[in-house]
Amino acid sequence: MRLGVIADIHGNLPALEAVLAKLDALAPDLIVNLGDCASGPLWPVETVALLRSRVMSLVRGNHDRAMGAASLDGLGASDSYAWQALDPEARAWLAGLPAEITVEGALCFHACPGNDSTYLMEEVQNGYLVPSPIATIEQRLAGRTARLMLCGHSHQTRTVRLESGAIVLNPGSVGNPAYRDTDPAHVSESGMPHARFAIVTLGAEIAIQHHLVVYDWERSARRAEANGRADWAHALRTGTALP
Template sequence: MKIAILADIHGNLPALDAVLADLAPRGIDLTVNLGDIVSGPLFPCETADRLMPLGLPTIRGNHERQLLTEAPERMGPSDRFAAGALRADQKHWLAGLPATLRIGDDILMVHGTPASDLAYFLETVDAAGVRAASASEIEARAADAPARLILCGHTHTPRIVRTADGRLIVNPGSVGVPAYSDDEPFPHGVETGAPHARYGIVEITPAGLAVDLRAVPYDWEAAAAAAEANGRSDWARALRTGRV
C-alpha cells in the first residue's frame, strides 16, 4: 500500500497542482491531507474547490480552527485573508473536518501532535531558536498514541523519526510554504532553503515501512507574485527562496 501525505498547503494552488501531478503516476492507493489547507494570501477559494471534490481523508490544522472561530480583529493576516475570501460552503467543509483521524489500526493523522494542533512534534523551540527535538521529547509527545505510523505536519519541515518502540513518525514538509517565522513560544524562523513543494509517500509492505520525502518544482514565481499583489512581501520571499 502506498500513501501520499500532503500537509500545510496554505492556499498555494500552483504547488498543490504540481504535487497532485507528481503523485498521479506513482501507484498511490490513498492520499491524505494533514491540515492548514487554505490560510494565506494566495488562492484560498480555488484551493478549497480543488480539494473538496477529491474527498481525501483530511484533518483540520490550527489555521482552520483559528479562521473559523476567532473574531477577524484577533486573526493573523493569513487567516483574515482566507476567512474573508472563503464562501459559506467552503467554511462548512472546513468546519466538518476532525482534529485527528485514524485509518485502520495502524495509521494516525495529526496536525501538530496527538494532543495539540499548535505543538511541534519533531522540533523544539527555545530561546536559542528551533532545533530537532530529542528522542525523549518526541517520545513524550507521542505518548501512548496507538499507531505504527503517525503522520504530522505544522512545522513545514520534512523529517522522519522512529521511536524506541518502533512507531514511525513522518512529517512530509509543506506543500505550499517552504519557510515562515513565528513569535511563539519564542521568536524563531523555519526554513527549508529551497522553494519546492514538498510531500511524502509511505509504502507499507510486509517487510516494513519505506518513506520517500519528495520535493517538486512548480511555478513559485506565480505564487510569489500573488502574495505580493495581496500585500505580503514576506510570503513572496519565502515562496521564492525557502528563506524568511
C-alpha cells in the same frame, strides 16, 4: 498499501496542482492531507475547491480551525485573508474537519495529538526550529502506540523512529517553505522553494520516499506581493524567512 501524504498547503494552488499531478503519476492507494489548507495570501478559494473535488482523507490544522471564527477579530493576516475570501460554507467545511483520524493503521493529526498548535518533532533554539530528542517526541505522543504516525505543522520534512519501532513522519509543506512566528519568536526554513510531499509504503517494514516538486513558485510569489505580503514572496522564492 501506499499512502500519499501532504500537509500545509496554505492556499498555494500552483504548488498543490503540481503535487497532485505527481501523486496521480505515482498512483498511491490513498492520499492523506494533514491540514492547514487555505490560510495565506494566495488562492484559498481555488485551493479549497480543488481539495474538495478529490478523494482524500483530511485532518484539521490550527489554521483550518481558525476559519470557524465568527468574525475577523483576533485573526492574523494570513487567516484574515482566507476568512474573507472563503464563503461561510467553505469556512465551515474546513473548521469541521476531524482533528485526528486513523488511516490503514496510521494515526494522523496536524501537530501533536490533542493539540493542533504544538510542535511534535521540533523545538525552538536561538530563534530557529531544531529537531527534538527522540525521548521528548515520545513524551509528547503521550503513549500513542500506532506503528506509523503522520503530522504536519512545522513545515519541516522529517522522519524519526521511536524506541518502540514506530515511525513518525512529517512530509513538509506543499505550499509554504518558510515562515516567521511568535511566542516564542522563531523561524522555520526548508531552505528550498520546492513543494513537498511523501509516499509511504506499508508492509512488514515501512518504506518512505520524500519528494520535492518543482512548480511555478514565481507566480505564487507575485500573488503574495500583489496582496501586500513581501514576507511570503521572499519565502516562496527562497525557502527562507525574511531577516
